[in-house]
Amino acid sequence: MAARxxxxxxxxxxxxxxxxxxxxxxxxxxxxxxxxxxxxxGADFAAVDARMVVGMPQLLAAAxxxxxxxxxxxxxxHALHSEVVYALSAGKQIxxxxxxFGAGESCARIVIVTFDAGAAARLSERILGRRVDPLSxxxxxxxxxxxxxxxxxEAELRVASLSDAIVSRIAIQRx
Amino acid sequence: MEPVLLAQGAEARVxxxxxxxxxxxxxxxxxxxxxxxxxxxxxxxxRMAQEAKMLLRARxxxxxxxxxxxxxxxxxxxxxxxxxxxxxxxxxxxxxxxxVHAVATAIGEAVAKLHDADIVHGDLTxxxxxxxxxxxxxxVMIDFGLGQFTTLVKDKAVDLYVCEKAFLSTHPSxxxxxxxxxxxxxxxxxxxxxxVSHLDKVRARGRKKICLG
Ligand SMILES: Nc1ncnc2c1ncn2[C@@H]1O[C@H](COP(=O)(O)OP(=O)(O)O)[C@@H](O)[C@H]1O
Ligand SMILES: [Mg+2]
Numbered sequence: 001m002a003a004r005x006x007x008x009x010x011x012x013x014x015x016x017x018x019x020x021x022x023x024x025x026x027x028x029x030x031x032x033x034x035x036x037x038x039x040x041x042g043a044d045f046a047a048v049d050a051r052m053v054v055g056m057p058q059l060l061a062a063a064x065x066x067x068x069x070x071x072x073x074x075x076x077x078h079a080l081h082s083e084v085v086y087a088l089s090a091g092k093q094i095x096x097x098x099x100x101f102g103a104g105e106s107c108a109r110i111v112i113v114t115f116d117a118g119a120a121a122r123l124s125e126r127i128l129g130r131r132v133d134p135l136s137x138x139x140x141x142x143x144x145x146x147x148x149x150x151x152x153x154e155a156e157l158r159v160a161s162l163s164d165a166i167v168s169r170i171a172i173q174r175x
Numbered sequence: 176m177e178p179v180l181l182a183q184g185a186e187a188r189v190x191x192x193x194x195x196x197x198x199x200x201x202x203x204x205x206x207x208x209x210x211x212x213x214x215x216x217x218x219x220x221x222r223m224a225q226e227a228k229m230l231l232r233a234r235x236x237x238x239x240x241x242x243x244x245x246x247x248x249x250x251x252x253x254x255x256x257x258x259x260x261x262x263x264x265x266x267x268x269x270x271x272x273x274x275v276h277a278v279a280t281a282i283g284e285a286v287a288k289l290h291d292a293d294i295v296h297g298d299l300t301x302x303x304x305x306x307x308x309x310x311x312x313x314x315v316m317i318d319f320g321l322g323q324f325t326t327l328v329k330d331k332a333v334d335l336y337v338c339e340k341a342f343l344s345t346h347p348s349x350x351x352x353x354x355x356x357x358x359x360x361x362x363x364x365x366x367x368x369x370x371v372s373h374l375d376k377v378r379a380r381g382r383k384k385i386c387l388g
Contacts (some may be wrong), residue, residue: 013194061245160239
């Protein structure tokens with residue numbers, strides 16, 4: 001029997017007993033279904049629009065914030081997986097975070113983030129699309145949309161990478 | 176593995192760590208037993224938040240500052256990018272006259288950018304500046320714990336005054352070096368001339384009458 005496909009797993013050092021599973025899919029044909037599943041109460045994964053993701057550091061930063069909020073009993077969205085989407089945003093507005101970063105019904109490139117290996121295995125079978133390496137996220141994102149969402153200026157990009165600019169914003173979102 | 180302590184101040188300790196595969200430093204504002212726990216926590220978390228926001232604002236103004244990787248609100252600890260390189264203090268002590276000159280220029284220009292963005296650093300010592308990779312043109316500002324937003328010329332002049340005092344007490348016979356730094360500041364800040372002329376007044380009044388904290 002082939003090993004079940006749980007996507008790529010990442011460890012977040014402050015939470016060594018958790019695994020963040022990441023699955024990136026291109027040419028997704030059932031995004032409407034994915035978007036319906038993720039909206040159900042108790043959803044065990046987050047679905048992010050890949051156009052808004054510039055690389056793994058951004059996802060790791062958001063996941064870390066979500067776990068930290070959970071540990072402190074301060075989940076703004078009241079659930080860990082939706083909190084990852086919220087944590088991706090630079091601002092505190094929940095609706096805006098989901099509108100910008102959540103994978104919509106017609107989203108063709110989706111990033112699945114989950115702390116549940118079973119969910120990762122289930123979704124890798126049910127989402128119809130072409131699998132790509134999470135490390136390739138950095139090669140294809142919508143730079144204009146990303147810079148607008150995070151309000152990154154030219155002056156800042158002269159002294160920091162776009163990824164670092166974003167990570168800083170995610171880290172201080174709630175402060 | 177024991178964390179490596181890099182610095183221990185009155186308010187915070189800084190140690191080397193790693194996060195998500197990158198080298199980091201953790202700046203933890205530790206609890207003070209003599210304060211009421213609630214007040215203590217509020218103070219530490221507010222200062223941590225203030226510093227983190229200032230680090231981002233500095234970058235937005237075009238000044239190098241470490242990436243903030245994570246703000247631990249439990250421990251009041253900021254996980255920052257580890258900037259690999261000497262402090263400006265050590266750089267000035269060890270490098271050639273030309274290199275030191277170049278750093279003074281870089282400091283003047285960086286402070287000008289901060290002030291033009293209405294940010295005063297609050298603690299402009301040469302220990303709060305790092306040179307990434309030991310390069311004179313890679314000045315990184317750190318330690319914004321006393322930073323604040325202000326449009327007042329007088330606050331900016333006090334920022335320079337603190338810098339001058341720190342320069343002169345840390346680096347013997349650095350008058351010329353500081354003057355060079357000021358020239359660079361004046362040349363690149365929008366209100367450089369005005370702030371520097373206010374610095375003369377601040378000097379005249381001396382340290383005593385100025386609230387530095
Ligand atoms: N991001 C960093 N990268 C490398 N070294 C750092 C960093 N932040 C602080 N340090 C080191 O730790 C020292 C103390 O940090 P600082 O933020 O200035 O704390 P304090 O408020 O106690 O002065 C610095 O002088 C520097 O040597
Ligand atoms: Mg310091």
